[in-house]
Amino acid sequence: MKALQYDLFGDAEKVVTLVELPEPQAPGAGEVLVDVLYAPLNFHDLLRIGGHVVPPPLPSVAGNEGVARVVAVGEGVDGLEHGDIVVLPLLLGTWRERLVAPAAGMVPLPEGNLQQYAMLGSNTPTAGLALSEYQPLTKGDWVVQSSGNGGVGRNVIALAKARGLKTASIVRRPELVDELLAAGADVVLLDGPALAARINAAVGDAPVRLAVESVGGRVAETLIDVLAPGGTLVRYAARDEIDKDGRGAAKGVKVEFLFVAAFDYATKIAPVIAETVPLLRSGDLRVPVEAVYDLADIKAAIAHLVRGGKILLRVQG
Structure with a gap:
């Protein structure tokens, strides 16, 4: 069985290598054996x-998410059978041809785009949980976000629209404005001078109780300024220190960090995936894929990810 493994922590281009591993054993009770089809490559x-986030014991197979086909079902697993397509739970080491996974929360996916399904494991629940777990919202409320064109950002736009919320998304390239408006965003703003004032004007000075951000720095500080007293800034990537002058704290703005793998797959992540599948099938959500690489081309895939764009690995797709 082919797999991408690392024996020490470090630069992925240097430490990840293609290896042959023994085939996995038959699934036990509550487990399924799957063929991995596609797996995203994310930062x-x-x-x-690199050993910076939930470092696993070494040696370890890389890969945090993916879409797979069920090959065998263990004792006590209901609702799944050979041939079903499923989204894998996180942190299983998905850059390999086959693996055994816990079946709790897994449901068969309808016929659809496997590459789009492959990206449901992380970005989708990050977006859905950011919208639901940190700040009470009602229909018509505004959510402001950085990185509107990213995988999480596009999921925020689609899920917010489906839930009756409005979104204002910040982007850094002017050609993305019309693209995201066509994707369902209510407002798209180009990063630049007077950003907070332009956001407030765009939302009609409505109170903004939730902001979602990933880049940190000045943009994060701007979102704190935009938030209403008692609002929440949910961060899912950047970990730099913000609100150094205490403006947000003074008006009761909370800053939360969302690590999606900390949420239970069956009770928290799987429901968001189920909510999102119809949006993919209808075309209301689509995350553009920049390139697809085979396992043997992992170094080129990593280099492409660093340059920018959504990258997938074709495992057995």
Whole structure:
């Protein structure tokens, strides 16, 4: 069985290698054996390979998410059978041809785009949980976010719209404005001078109780300024120190960090995935894929990720 493994923490381009591993054993009670079809390559993969986020015991197979086909079902598993397509739980080491996974929360996916399904494991629940777990919202409320064109950002736009919320998304390239408006965003703003004032004007000075951000720095500080007293800034990537002058704290703004793998797959992550599948099938959500690489081309795939764009690995797709 082919797999991408690392024996020490470090630069992914240097430490991840293609190896042959023994075939997995038959699934036990509550487990399924799956063939991995596609697996995303994200910056959080590189952080884990570097030993910075939930470092696993070494040696370890890389890969935090993916879509797979069920090959065998263990005792006590209901609702799954050979041939079903499923989204894998996080942190299983998905950059390998086959693995055994816990079946709790897994449901068969309908016929659809496997590459889009492959990206449901992390970005989708990050977006859905950011919208639901930190700040009470009602229909018509505004959510402001950085990185509107990213995988999480596009999921925020689609899920917020489906839940009756409005979104204002910040982007850094002017050609993305019309693209995200076509994708369902209510407001898209180009990063730049007077950003907070332009956001307030765009939302009609409505109170903004939730902001979602990943880049940190000045943009994060701007979102704190935009938030209403008692609002929440949910961060899912950047970990730099913000609100150094205490403006947010003074008006009761909370800053929370969302690590999606800390949430239970069956009770928290799987429901968001189920909510999102119809949006993929209808075309209301689509995350553009920049390139797809085979396992043997992992170094080129990592280099492409660093340059920018959504990258997938074709495992057995």
